[in-house]
Amino acid sequence: MVARPDKPSIPEQASSQWMKCRCCRCIPPFRDLQSGMRGRDVAALNAELRRLGYAAPDGDAMTWDTILAYNALADTVGAARLVKDNGWTLAKDAYVWLDGQSVTIRSCVAGIGASIDVKSELLTTDSQSQSVSVTMPQDEVVAGDRVLDVDGRMVDMPQQTTVITDSSTLAALLGSDAYRQAAGTAESSGSASDVTFTLQWLLKTPIDVWSLPPTAFYAQHDEQACVVSDGKPVAVTVIGSRLGHSMATVDSGAALGKVRTNPQGGKPCR
Helix, strand or coil, rough: CEEECCCEEEEECCCCEEEEEEEEEECCCCCEEEEEEEHHHHHHHHHHHHCCCCCCCCCCCCCCCHHHHHHHHHHHHCCCCCHHHHHHEEEECCCCCCCCCCECCCCCCCCCCCCCCCCCCCCCCCCCEEEEEECCCCCCCCCCCCEEEECCCCEEEECCCCCCCCHHHHHHHHCCHHHHHHHHHHHHHCCCCEEEEEEEEEEECCCCCEEHHHHEEEEEEECCEEEEEEEEEEEEEEEEEEEEEEEEECCCCCCCCCCCCCCCCCCCCC
16 A cells, blocks of 8 residues: 655644743842852852943852952942952842843832831842753754744744753743743742743754654664655654654655555665
């Protein structure tokens, strides 16, 4: 028996793959910081100073360069500098740390004209993630860069990406319906601060995918297999399945003709 295979010439949608994302929140400065101190909070301070255009070090140590960078920022807003008299110490009450470049204010606790001391609550913001870790499907076999479908907007994701830190990409992910729903569920259940959600991905460069019955393959080893097309053996790669059919690409890139099902005694294709 022979069959004419379907060939949806589309990005790798045939296997309807989904990427799992996990948002991890950074550790903001939570203590008075002095030269020589180390920690994830110091790394967050250095990273933010660099993002603002100052020459802070790329690391988790508070150095002289951190102090110089902070003083340069303080000078632009008339804030107190770090000086010898205060031990070059950046006090935790010398600034307000926000979770992101822009935040959504959930509530304002202090009213107009209210007196605010160091421990008083001023306002509440929605927490923002500083990175998103990426987990791709375990059965993915097609190489190539991907794009994420974020509420209809396609966001580039190079192959082998494991962590996303780009601010514009983060803004798109954290503004997605998938994230909001997952975050709402996590908040209502009182679970940990990490939020896991899924997004569909597509191959950035489209490939030709052929829909074939599983009985059309022979000499199959893992994803590599053979089919008989127009009476000739053809090497193919199985990349997934959908609705009872296997999705495959032709190794040579050529088109398939009439494909034989149950090809008994098929000749080697590799």
